[in-house]
Amino acid sequence: MMTPQQIVDTINSPRTSDTIYYALKKFLDENKVAEAISYIQDSFGCDEETAKSALLLYKEQLYDELKKIIKETVSSLSPAQIAYNNAVAGELQNVPTCPICQSTNLKKISGLSKVGSIAVWGVFAAGRTSKTWHCNHCGSEW
Numbered sequence: 534m535m536t537p538q539q540i541v542d543t544i545n546s547p548r549t550s551d552t553i554y555y556a557l558k559k560f561l562d563e564n565k566v567a568e569a570i571s572y573i574q575d576s577f578g579c580d581e582e583t584a585k586s587a588l589l590l591y592k593e594q595l596y597d598e599l600k601k602i603i604k605e606t607v608s609s610l611s612p613a614q615i616a617y618n619n620a621v622a623g624e625l626q627n628v629p630t631c632p633i634c635q636s637t638n639l640k641k642i643s644g645l646s647k648v649g650s651i652a653v654w655g656v657f658a659a660g661r662t663s664k665t666w667h668c669n670h671c672g673s674e675w
Contacts (some may be wrong), residue, residue: 537586
C-alpha cells in the first residue's frame, strides 16, 4: 500500500497523466472534498484515512502552491497585458473548426472564388456557392 506522500509524488510525476491532478484541482475548486477523497481511493486503491492524508498533502504541496503562483502572475500583469491576454483567449475560443475532422486548418471561400466557379461550371457550381468554409485537412466544405 502506498503512503500519502507516495500518492502525491505519483500525482505530481511527469509519468502520470494530468487527469488525476486536474480532477483533484476541480474537486477542490468546487469545495467537493468528499468526492476528492473518494477519487483518490478509487485511483490508488487506498483506504479512506490514507486518501484524506494524501489530499491534505496534495493541497499543501501542489494546489495551494499553484493558486499562489497564479495569483502572483496575475497581479504582476499590467492592464495592457491583461487586455492582450483576454483578447488572445477570445480569439482562440472563436476559431471555427471542421465539422468532419475538427481541424482548424481552414480557408474561407471567397466571393470571387464562388463567382469563378459559376462562370466555369455554371449550374453545376450551385452547391459550392452556398458554402463558406473549406477544410484544408479533409477537403470538406460547408
